[in-house]
Amino acid sequence: MTYEYRILEAAEVAAHLRERGYWGTGAVDVAEVSDGNLNRVFVATRRDDGRSVAVKQALPWVRVAGPSWPMSPTRAAAEARAYRRVTAVAPETVPALHDYDAQNFALIMEDLSDLRVLRGVLNEGGGYGGASTAVGVFVARLSFATSDFGLSSAERKALLAESVNPELCKITEDLVLAEPYLEHEHNHWHEGVADLVAAYRADTALRTEIADLRHTFMAGAQALLHGDLHTGSIMVGVRDGAEVIRIFDPEFSFVGPIGFDLGLYWGNTIAAEARAHALGRSIEPGAELARSWHAFESEFRRLWPDRLDTFFDDAYLDRFLRRVWSDALGYAGAEIIRRIIGFAHLSDLDTLPDPVAASRRALTAGRELILRRTTLADPEAVGELLTATGTPAVIAGRRQDNSVEGVRQRR
Ligand code: SR1
Ligand code: MG
Numbered sequence: 303m304t305y306e307y308r309i310l311e312a313a314e315v316a317a318h319l320r321e322r323g324y325w326g327t328g329a330v331d332v333a334e335v336s337d338g339n340l341n342r343v344f345v346a347t348r349r350d351d352g353r354s355v356a357v358k359q360a361l362p363w364v365r366v367a368g369p370s371w372p373m374s375p376t377r378a379a380a381e382a383r384a385y386r387r388v389t390a391v392a393p394e395t396v397p398a399l400h401d402y403d404a405q406n407f408a409l410i411m412e413d414l415s416d417l418r419v420l421r422g423v424l425n426e427g428g429g430y431g432g433a434s435t436a437v438g439v440f441v442a443r444l445s446f447a448t449s450d451f452g453l454s455s456a457e458r459k460a461l462l463a464e465s466v467n468p469e470l471c472k473i474t475e476d477l478v479l480a481e482p483y484l485e486h487e488h489n490h491w492h493e494g495v496a497d498l499v500a501a502y503r504a505d506t507a508l509r510t511e512i513a514d515l516r517h518t519f520m521a522g523a524q525a526l527l528h529g530d531l532h533t534g535s536i537m538v539g540v541r542d543g544a545e546v547i548r549i550f551d552p553e554f555s556f557v558g559p560i561g562f563d564l565g566l567y568w569g570n571t572i573a574a575e576a577r578a579h580a581l582g583r584s585i586e587p588g589a590e591l592a593r594s595w596h597a598f599e600s601e602f603r604r605l606w607p608d609r610l611d612t613f614f615d616d617a618y619l620d621r622f623l624r625r626v627w628s629d630a631l632g633y634a635g636a637e638i639i640r641r642i643i644g645f646a647h648l649s650d651l652d653t654l655p656d657p658v659a660a661s662r663r664a665l666t667a668g669r670e671l672i673l674r675r676t677t678l679a680d681p682e683a684v685g686e687l688l689t690a691t692g693t694p695a696v697i698a699g700r701r702q703d704n705s706v707e708g709v710r711q712r713r
Contacts, residue, residue: 565633
């Protein structure tokens with residue numbers, strides 16, 4: 303399908319804002335700040351009072367690949383829908399959406415350019431602040447509100463129908479949940495992990511678990527997801543002395559397995575830990591995974607008494623959360639692996655002076671998370687797994703004692 307619409311250049315953004323009834327005739331400065339793989343983003347600033355907004359437009363192709371990789375711009379509608387759903391239940395966690403122009407696939411949004419992308423902060427040795435807690439609360443509120451617990455049966459069917467996002471889902475099905483385990487032109491890797499690439503392709507047990515995660519992604523329509531919740535989809539900073547966290551870019555949003563959002567985030571925190579460890583920075587393996595899981599679980603349990611269908615009893619909640627936990631561990635592992643041997647890599651690892659050791663550790667942890675996702679009992683068990691697979695804690699530049707005895711003494 304071809305899409306006829308106006309692809310905005312910087313010089314046309316001020317006119318677009320006026321056409322959408324946003325701001326008057328005053329002078330506006332516009333700068334392109336596109337950074338992600340898919341879209342164009344501009345920041346428009348009024349010269350008179352310095353107020354600013356972001357204008358984000360979906361191109362009919364993948365921005366970093368160009369027209370050779372066509373991509374439906376309707377992903378912008380998925381993003382707008384997701385923002386509206388989150389705004390109803392957790393408005394402080396997402397940028398304010400001022401306008402969505404469905405003809406031109408363009409959003410006018412809160413300008414986040416005073417904040418920083420969490421991945422960049424972590425790469426420089428900064429901390430998470432409240433980001434992991436915010437992720438847990440975000441996933442709990444969005445997923446509860448859009449699940450069979452928060453909506454009536456009829457409302458859920460309507461949500462399913464309006465939220466299909468086939469092209470973006472296909473990207474994930476392929477790039478995350480298939481290609482890294484196949485020969486594919488998209489894949490690339492550092493030669494120092496080539497043996498692991500070959501081993502993972504030949505690993506039939508791993509292949510079957512990835513098939514299970516892939517099918518759950520395709521068929522497990524539990525709740526509306528962000529769909530691409532990595533540390534590059536989170537902005538952090540301070541405004542008026544208070545911490546500000548915004549989760550953005552939900553264009554991959556669709557109704558899928560809740561563990562996918564948590565798992566993507568966890569995979570990226572584990573990659574960040576591998577980087578921190580390689581640089582001798584202070585880390586506690588699995589700490590951010592634990593923080594976001596606890597925030598998610600406690601918020602979901604807090605909401606549970608408000609469920610519309612009380613046929614779902616408390617014992618079922620325990621079973622349901624257990625499934626979310628194990629799914630999330632599996633998706634964390636898949637995210638780690640695809641970010642090292644698939645199409646889209648991570649600056650966390652790629653910018654290390656020597657990315658091999660950290661990449662190997664992360665790949666090993668990723669495989670274990672996938673294979674052991676139903677038997678790892680809790681975040682502490684994941685912390686021990688990460689330690690055992692080679693990302694031991696570093697405290698103030700000194701290695702912690704992570705022998706079995708050392709771990710036991712700290713517990
Ligand atoms: C072609 S898109 C590649 C990746 O970028 C997005 O951020 C998603 O993570 C996707 O997998
Ligand atoms: Mg993105």
